Amino acid sequence: MIQSLLPSQVCEIVQGFLLHGSQEQIINQIIVDSRNVVYPETTLFVALKGAKSDGHDFIEELYKKGVRHFLIRKGSGINIAGKEEGTFIACEDPLSGLQLLAAYQRQLYKNPVVGITGSNGKTIVKEWLGQILGQRFAVAKSPKSYNSQVGVPLSIFGIAQYHQVAVMEAGISKPAEMVKLANMIQASLGIFTNIGTAHEEGFSSQDEKLEEKTKLFEKSKFIVYRKDQVKSARYLEANFEAERLVSWSQEPGATYTLSVKKEIDKSKILLLKPDLSLFTFWVPFTDAASLENVRHAIVAALTLGMEAVEIQEGLDHLKAVDMRLTLKTGPNDSLVIDDTYNNDLAGLRLALDFMAAQRSKKRKVLFLSDMLQVGDAKTVYEEVAELINHHQIDYVFGVGKEIPVLKDKLSEGSVFYPDTESLLANLDQNQFDNDLILVTGARNFGFEKIVNSLQQRIHGTVLEINLNALTHNYNFYKTKLLPDTKVMVMVKAFAYGGGATEIANHLQQLKADYLAVAYTDEGVALREQGITLPIMVLNPMQESFVNLQKFDLEPVVYSPLFFLQLGKFCRNNRLSMKIHLDLDTGMHRLGFEENQVEDLLQLIKDYPELTIASLYTHLVGADEGAHQDYSLEQLELFIRMSAQITENLAYQPLRHALNSAGIIRYPEYQMEMVRLGIGLYGVEVNGKFDQALKPISTLKTTISQIKELKKGETVGYSRKGEMHENGKIATIAIGYADGYDRRFSNGKGIVLLNGHPVPVIGNVCMDMCMIDITGVEAKEGDEVTIYGPGISLKELAQRIGTIPYELLTNISSRVKRVYYLD
Numbered sequence: 001m002i003q004s005l006l007p008s009q010v011c012e013i014v015q016g017f018l019l020h021g022s023q024e025q026i027i028n029q030i031i032v033d034s035r036n037v038v039y040p041e042t043t044l045f046v047a048l049k050g051a052k053s054d055g056h057d058f059i060e061e062l063y064k065k066g067v068r069h070f071l072i073r074k075g076s077g078i079n080i081a082g083k084e085e086g087t088f089i090a091c092e093d094p095l096s097g098l099q100l101l102a103a104y105q106r107q108l109y110k111n112p113v114v115g116i117t118g119s120n121g122k123t124i125v126k127e128w129l130g131q132i133l134g135q136r137f138a139v140a141k142s143p144k145s146y147n148s149q150v151g152v153p154l155s156i157f158g159i160a161q162y163h164q165v166a167v168m169e170a171g172i173s174k175p176a177e178m179v180k181l182a183n184m185i186q187a188s189l190g191i192f193t194n195i196g197t198a199h200e201e202g203f204s205s206q207d208e209k210l211e212e213k214t215k216l217f218e219k220s221k222f223i224v225y226r227k228d229q230v231k232s233a234r235y236l237e238a239n240f241e242a243e244r245l246v247s248w249s250q251e252p253g254a255t256y257t258l259s260v261k262k263e264i265d266k267s268k269i270l271l272l273k274p275d276l277s278l279f280t281f282w283v284p285f286t287d288a289a290s291l292e293n294v295r296h297a298i299v300a301a302l303t304l305g306m307e308a309v310e311i312q313e314g315l316d317h318l319k320a321v322d323m324r325l326t327l328k329t330g331p332n333d334s335l336v337i338d339d340t341y342n343n344d345l346a347g348l349r350l351a352l353d354f355m356a357a358q359r360s361k362k363r364k365v366l367f368l369s370d371m372l373q374v375g376d377a378k379t380v381y382e383e384v385a386e387l388i389n390h391h392q393i394d395y396v397f398g399v400g401k402e403i404p405v406l407k408d409k410l411s412e413g414s415v416f417y418p419d420t421e422s423l424l425a426n427l428d429q430n431q432f433d434n435d436l437i438l439v440t441g442a443r444n445f446g447f448e449k450i451v452n453s454l455q456q457r458i459h460g461t462v463l464e465i466n467l468n469a470l471t472h473n474y475n476f477y478k479t480k481l482l483p484d485t486k487v488m489v490m491v492k493a494f495a496y497g498g499g500a501t502e503i504a505n506h507l508q509q510l511k512a513d514y515l516a517v518a519y520t521d522e523g524v525a526l527r528e529q530g531i532t533l534p535i536m537v538l539n540p541m542q543e544s545f546v547n548l549q550k551f552d553l554e555p556v557v558y559s560p561l562f563f564l565q566l567g568k569f570c571r572n573n574r575l576s577m578k579i580h581l582d583l584d585t586g587m588h589r590l591g592f593e594e595n596q597v598e599d600l601l602q603l604i605k606d607y608p609e610l611t612i613a614s615l616y617t618h619l620v621g622a623d624e625g626a627h628q629d630y631s632l633e634q635l636e637l638f639i640r641m642s643a644q645i646t647e648n649l650a651y652q653p654l655r656h657a658l659n660s661a662g663i664i665r666y667p668e669y670q671m672e673m674v675r676l677g678i679g680l681y682g683v684e685v686n687g688k689f690d691q692a693l694k695p696i697s698t699l700k701t702t703i704s705q706i707k708e709l710k711k712g713e714t715v716g717y718s719r720k721g722e723m724h725e726n727g728k729i730a731t732i733a734i735g736y737a738d739g740y741d742r743r744f745s746n747g748k749g750i751v752l753l754n755g756h757p758v759p760v761i762g763n764v765c766m767d768m769c770m771i772d773i774t775g776v777e778a779k780e781g782d783e784v785t786i787y788g789p790g791i792s793l794k795e796l797a798q799r800i801g802t803i804p805y806e807l808l809t810n811i812s813s814r815v816k817r818v819y820y821l822d
């Protein structure tokens with residue numbers, strides 16, 4: 001909610017002019033995404049041009065929804081006819097306009113604003129600092145990683161006058177961007193997280209990066225940074241007055257000396273203040289990155305006047321940021337969205353948007369606690385009611401003393417309880433059936449108990465899929481491509497083991513252009529779950545022709561015989577179909593060979609029922625330098641064969657040849673489309689950009705039992721595992737039937753237990769296996785990571801002489817998949 005504006009003010013702020021309409025109506029919201037309309041009459045829509053879409057194309061639709069204010073690009077040619085009640089303001093560049101509006105709104109806000117920048121950790125520092133400050137203040141926090149040229153303005157519009165402090169992050173990818181962010185954020189306290197050594201696109205040197213990033217602090221009263229990061233510390237100390245600098249370090253000489261003592265699953269942070277007073281904080285992790293992030297948050301909280309006890313209280317409840325908004329399987333095919341630690345309005349809005357992006361189910365159900373907002377409760381709940389009705393929630397379970405004020409505003413069937421216990425006592429699992437259930441509540445309501453009771457128990461082994469990492473990897477490959485190159489994503493084989501439906505749904509939101517599956521049935525399953533993207537089927541069988549047609553799937557045609565069969569099928573049934581032609585340039589698997597092109601052209605002429613949507617070929621060794629000559633020959637042959645075909649067509653099919661490895665190695669051959677596979681799932685097979693990708697899946701299981709064994713005793717079938725010393729072993733709940741390869745037997749496999757790599761001992765059994773945990777502290781029920789962050793899939797594959805593809809796709813369907821997103 002912004003401070004109200006009149007169109008005349010908007011004109012002045014954005015340096016634009018009124019193209020048409022009235023100067024009188026009040027504007028209370030500013031949006032850039034046509035899906036986010038809640039209060040149409042008082043909303044200003046800013047039409048931005050993105051990579052994939054242009055906001056100007058949505059004006060018609062928004063006008064129909066009742067939106068009346070539009071900020072558009074000068075000369076965009078928007079037709080006002082039929083939209084006479086609208087107010088249209090034009091300016092040179094609506095994005096700058098949006099940013100100017102944000103800067104204006106920011107000036108009206110008088111409380112402290114924390115601005116965070118640096119190479120890594122910004123989002124986590126922001127989340128954690130927000131959670132800590134929340135112990136005492138009403139905090140406005142930019143959602144997710146809204147840190148960009150568009151994200152920052154939207155975050156600023158989310159700050160309300162009752163917020164006592166705001167926490168924002170600023171991320172840039174090229175020079176000259178920070179000035180714009182700094183003008184909007186006007187950080188009164190700055191945090192510099194760190195400077196990465198990695199080359200960042202758009203910057204020629206680290207110094208240039210530092211100079212640009214620290215522009216965020218131009219107006220800051222205090223700047224928090226790490227003094228033992230020598231390079232950035234020197235830069236800050238040379239360029240900002242000493243009294244503005246608040247440093248921390250493990251070494252003496254900084255404003256705060258913070259040292260760390262690690263235990264198994266927690267760390268003690270000792271803080272020595274300049275007046276020699278000493279404080280101890282406990283945090284629930286031991287890894288270096290989290291420890292750096294949390295120390296930034298602690299020092300910033302102290303600088304903002306928090307007491308040590310309040311800070312510790314906040315630290316006790318830190319949640320790993322990645323775990324926000326988890327999807328879980330609920331009763332009777334329902335899907336539960338777990339958002340149990342955040343319920344300010346911004347959080348609720350995000351969670352409801354996330355809910356809207358899920359596949360539709362029978363009903364939408366919301367569990368909601370009192371809102372922990374400071375400020376005017378009445379306006380807050382009015383907004384909550386509007387949001388709930390806008391999102392067409394079927395019914396609400398309200399918990400708390402205040403929330404019953406919503407009673408009259410919500411649909412019948414909504415029920416209210418004074419506390420979580422009384423709700424739990426009355427909760428009947430069987431009232432849910434194929435529903436989409438969002439559970440969101442303030443931490444002190446303990447809503448995780450509701451999730452626990454709704455969640456289908458997951459015992460033992462789970463595969464966690466991080467959809468943020470998927471987005472990250474997708475965007476990484478996008479940066480390697482020209483803006484207009486289309487991306488087909490290979491979701492064959494259950495999306496490389498990750499679960500085709502959820503991943504396809506996420507790709508649909510990322511606006512991928514095409515999906516590809518191996519068999520018709522896989523495509524049918526996606527359509528039945530509401531996936532609407534075009535889908536190519538690599539290996540359609542004759543008996544599935546009916547389903548191709550029925551489910552709007554596009555088959556690959558790879559031989560003259562197959563062409564003929566499909567052509568006849570279409571003719572007999574009076575249908576037409578889009579097809580894709582596989583050209584064999586050297587794989588020698590499926591596909592038309594060069595000497596079959598003449599026949600192919602005749603077939604194309606004979607069967608106009610079949611439209612050629614694309615032509616493609618597949619490289620046999622895109623990931624290996626040794627095959628470069630062969631790859632280039634394949635690509636050139638493909639271009640020749642394609643030309644020969646398209647010369648004889650009245651239209652231009654898409655052409656595509658590159659898989660993930662090919663995108664990296666031969667980007668000059670991207671043509672109109674590429675086919676992204678394993679890279680999306682976090683493995684860079686060339687080995688060039690291993691660090692740039694994020695693993696999307698973590699395979700985890702738990703310890704069922706621990707045993708002490710004596711030297712010489714053996715473990716498992718055939719007595720293969722022998723104890724060389726007295727020690728202990730743990731039995732974990734994963735075996736070859738889950739997809740844990742039997743070749744990992746006898747020390748070939750390594751798993752991660754409480755941060756320690758430990759080997760498999762003995763043969764892997766069908767449903768379990770044993771690990772040697774001698775010397776590692778652990779207890780029954782502890783979690784064990786089979787692979788994921790900290791234990792690389794590529795290395796594991798190498799240990800048993802296979803490739804990551806096989807490990808990914810081997811995970812059995814009995815292993816539960818859990819998806820999460822922040």
Ligand SMILES: *Cc1c(COP(=O)(O)O)cnc(C)c1O
Pocket residue numbers: 490538618658659660661675676677678679
């Ligand atoms: C599986 C597949 C891909 C994707 O390959 P990756 O190496 O996983 O990127 C591309 N094209 C075809 C024809 C495929 O079968």
